[in-house]
Amino acid sequence: MTQVLLTGFPGFLGSELVRRILSRKTKPSVVCLVQPKFMSLAKKRLAEIEAELAPASGKGARAGLAGRLQLVTGDITQKDLGLENPATLAREVSEIFHLAAVYDLSVKRESAMKINVLGTRNVLDFAGRCAKLRRLQYISTCYVSGRYAGIFREDDLVRGQEFNNFYEETKYLAEVEVRESMKAGMPVSIYRPAVVTGDSKSGETQKYDGPYYVIRWLLKQPTVAVLPVPGDPKRTRINLVPRDFVIDAIAALSESKSSAGKCYQLADPDPPTIDDAITLMGKATGRVIVRVPMPLNVAKSAIEYVPGVYQLLGIPASAVDYFIHPTFYDTTNADRDLAALGIHCPKLADYMPHLVEFMRAHPDIESGAMV
Secondary structure (H helix, E strand, C coil), X not given: CCEEXXXXXXXXXXXXXXXXXXXXXXXXXXXXEECHHHHHHHHHHHHHHHHHCCCCCCCCHXXXXXXXXXXXXXXXXXXXXXXXXXHHHHHHEEEEEECCCCXXXXXXXXXHHHHHHHHHHHHHHHHHCCCCCCEEEEECCHHHHCCCCEEECCCCCCCCCCCCCHHHHHHHHHHHHHHHHHHCCCCEEXXXXXXXXCCCCCCCCCCCCCHHHHHHHHHHCCCEEEEEEECCCCCCECCEXXXXXXXXXXXXXXXXXXXXXXXXXXXXXXXCEHHXXXXXXXXXXXXXXXXXXXXXXXXXXXXXXCCCHHHHHCCCHHHHHHHHCCEEECCHHHHHHXXXXXXXXXXXXXXXXXXXXXXXXXXXCCCCCCC
């Protein structure tokens, strides 16, 4: 039986990707590396997955998966991934999905370096000891581009870019490590999602960040809502992609032999402008939006230093940079290979109402990262 190791469970993407891996025709077993502090949540998710994938015969969820899903205690920031028996697992693993990272625009550099860079280095070291390894599936981010002005292609990485935050910088440094391993002969596929939102059909999400900061602010206001807008919203674009598109893409491409050695920017090939996205948010929330032009530094300073502004808006200063993000993401590899698999990125206009509906129904979900 093929054995897959996955980091990043029970996270937002990892929890759904596990379902897809278990549904493969080859019926692989999946070992999820889980930090001790998340083990309780992981066990809950495992029970949910077992119930969902159980056969209709009523023999029970465990029988349906035949023990193919296991949780092991570990930590990517530790030597040997914090495993009790790393050599035993390394002998059996033939595929690794590395999703674990700190997804937080406000993260401190020390924490980001430890989790995103050292953690990835430890995964690469472990992968190098897996004699049966056929592929390392590495989840990066489009924002390794930093503030690069212009078209950032899937084969681009080191372009002299500067970064908005330590999340971007450390994901960039981590991908540099991955590409060095690729050059040394490790079989790798790289996936770079843009800003991931909830499911395009149900709107389901695990945390409210990114565009949700603006949606929440609009929902706090009456029918006529005021929104400070830095930069020129008709020139700058925002690249949003729903979770189901990202999962569909990774699940399908990871099974394709032709995806080995490639990098895929899982982004909207025709993203809306900031102004268009605001209009869609206004329509979905039932708000008439009064846009208030504001210089970037004024907006960020007000949030950071004026008492009560952050508490009122609920929009962190780190998110404001993306109102003037200068990068356009080329998706040539993704468009070509996903089209052959019948997968296309949904349009924001088609699923924005579902994101808002879910947020209205689940107002208590928070925006913090799993760290």
